[in-house]
Amino acid sequence: MPHHAEQPGLEPLHVSLVAIPEAVVSTLSGIFDVMNAFAVMPPPGNPQHLAPPFRVEIVGLHTGPLELASRVPITVQRSITALDTTDIIIVPSVLLGPGGWYKDRHPELVGWLRTMHRRGALLCSACSGIFLLAETGLFDGVEATVHFGYANAFKTVFPEVLIHPERVLVVSGQNEELVSSGASMTWHDLVLYLIARHVGSTAAQAVAHFFALQWHQDGLAPYIVFEGRNDHGDSAIRSAQEWVATHFSGANPLEEMILRSGLSERTFKRRFTAATGFSPIAYVQRLRIEEAKRRLERTEAPVDEIGWQVGYEEPAFFRRLFKRVTGLTPGIYRRRFKIPEFAQVRVKT
Numbered sequence: 001m002p003h004h005a006e007q008p009g010l011e012p013l014h015v016s017l018v019a020i021p022e023a024v025v026s027t028l029s030g031i032f033d034v035m036n037a038f039a040v041m042p043p044p045g046n047p048q049h050l051a052p053p054f055r056v057e058i059v060g061l062h063t064g065p066l067e068l069a070s071r072v073p074i075t076v077q078r079s080i081t082a083l084d085t086t087d088i089i090i091v092p093s094v095l096l097g098p099g100g101w102y103k104d105r106h107p108e109l110v111g112w113l114r115t116m117h118r119r120g121a122l123l124c125s126a127c128s129g130i131f132l133l134a135e136t137g138l139f140d141g142v143e144a145t146v147h148f149g150y151a152n153a154f155k156t157v158f159p160e161v162l163i164h165p166e167r168v169l170v171v172s173g174q175n176e177e178l179v180s181s182g183a184s185m186t187w188h189d190l191v192l193y194l195i196a197r198h199v200g201s202t203a204a205q206a207v208a209h210f211f212a213l214q215w216h217q218d219g220l221a222p223y224i225v226f227e228g229r230n231d232h233g234d235s236a237i238r239s240a241q242e243w244v245a246t247h248f249s250g251a252n253p254l255e256e257m258i259l260r261s262g263l264s265e266r267t268f269k270r271r272f273t274a275a276t277g278f279s280p281i282a283y284v285q286r287l288r289i290e291e292a293k294r295r296l297e298r299t300e301a302p303v304d305e306i307g308w309q310v311g312y313e314e315p316a317f318f319r320r321l322f323k324r325v326t327g328l329t330p331g332i333y334r335r336r337f338k339i340p341e342f343a344q345v346r347v348k349t
Contacts, residue, residue: 012055013087013198016080016116019060020094020106020132025072027092027126027187032056034191037207038199053199059083061108069095080112088122088194089113091129093147093184100153101131110135117177124179124194126187133180134158142172144180148224166224168216169193182220188213221327222336226286232275236261240272241283248287249311254280288312289325296334303330 015035017028038052060066060076067073094101104110114136117123125133127147131154133139140160148165155163164170165182169189172178181190192213196204207213228245230238240257247253257280258268272280288310295306307318307330322330 010053012051012053014085015054015056015088015090016059016083016086016121017056018089018091018109018129018132019058019066019068019074019076020091020109021066021068022094022096023068023091023129024093024095024127025068025070025074027129027184028058028068028074031090031092031126031187031191032058034188034207034211034213035194037210038203041206041210053195053203054088059086061106080109083112083116085119086116086121088124089116090124090126090190091132092187093127093129094131096128096131096150096153101157103135103157106132106135114138120177122177122179122194124181124190126181126190127184130154130161130180131157133178134161139172139178139180142178143170144172144178145170145182146180147183148220149183166219166221168219182216183223186216186220189216218327221325222333226290228278228283228287229276234271234275236263236268237272237275240268240280241276244284244287248284248291249309251311253284253311284311285321286325289322292318292322292330293326293333293337296330297337297339303334306330 017032019028035054035056036052038054057077058074059078059080061080063076063079065073066076109132113123113133117136117138123133123136123138125144128150130139130144130146131150134144134154134157139158141162143162143164145164145167146154151163151165154161168182168186170180171193179190179193181187192204192208192215195207208215228241230241232238240261243260244253244257247256250256258265261268263271269280272278272283276283278286292306292310295301295309296303299306301309303319304315307315312318312321319330322328322333326333328336
């Protein structure tokens with residue numbers, strides 16, 4: 001049962017919003033405002049008999065001003081040394097520099113996170129905040145998500161975590177106490193989930209309406225831009241990738257790649273899959289769908305014509321494949337991602 005939905009006399013849950021120099025200010029401040037929504041929302045989002053269910057504090061190693069990754073200063077309200085217990089910990093998005101994420105940069109925080117987890121706290125990450133949480137070791141062998149743009153970097157540093165960058169929200173742990181959200185604005189889903197879990201679905205819906213937030217119910221596959229892996233060191237396969245990048249719409253790109261490689265068909269397919277993580281035909285399909293996405297976003301061409309342009313003569317097959325890859329039909333994808341009329345730049349005549 002939600003913690004506060006029918007128990008107005010309970011103390012508010014303490015939410016520790018972790019601030020570190022690598023944190024992104026927009027995520028941190030957005031989470032802070034929405035979790036505090038009950039103090040400012042009119043009924044029915046916050047019925048008059050219901051006290052605010054959360055008490056949110058920005059916590060860190062030391063109190064006082066802290067400059068975040070975008071060089072915007074915020075104020076750390078409480079030091080972690082002053083917190084013996086907390087109910088929910090949220091690590092906001094972090095910005096990875098050119099060198100990626102280095103372990104052991106915040107050992108005191110990692111130790112505190114482990115201690116709070118033992119004492120019953122939920123550990124939550126927004127987007128790339130999972131990099132800090134993963135240092136606790138608590139996510140080893142369990143499922144989690146991260147921004148798809150950081151997925152490869154995350155796997156390199158934390159290979160034991162079962163990462164699913166295409167998923168919006170992952171709830172793991174024996175007591176569902178390990179929560180991670182995916183790319184960028186999926187912190188909306190994280191906060192709405194926490195409200196639904198602890199206050200109730202009606203309250204979560206009211207907050208979503210008040211802030212005009214949307215659940216990413218179709219997952220993150222539509223947002224992911226396919227880029228074939230080319231750091232594998234197989235020169236024959238890399239040459240095939242470079243060729244097919246501009247010839248994928250042809251009639252028989254797979255046959256041409258095999259011919260150009262000088263390898264047997266069996267050897268080519270085996271090496272291509274080992275190098276890229278995709279079979280050759282799946283790789284061609286992803287290139288074609290990526291081009292179809294661009295054309296749906298930027299042109300008015302009919303869906304079936306776009307399917308033909310990228311290499312598919314059978315419209316029904318193209319539509320099925322597009323939905324299998326992106327999770328959306330071509331028509332829905334176009335409506336969601338095409339620049340709206342009011343935002344299009346008009347050339348003056």
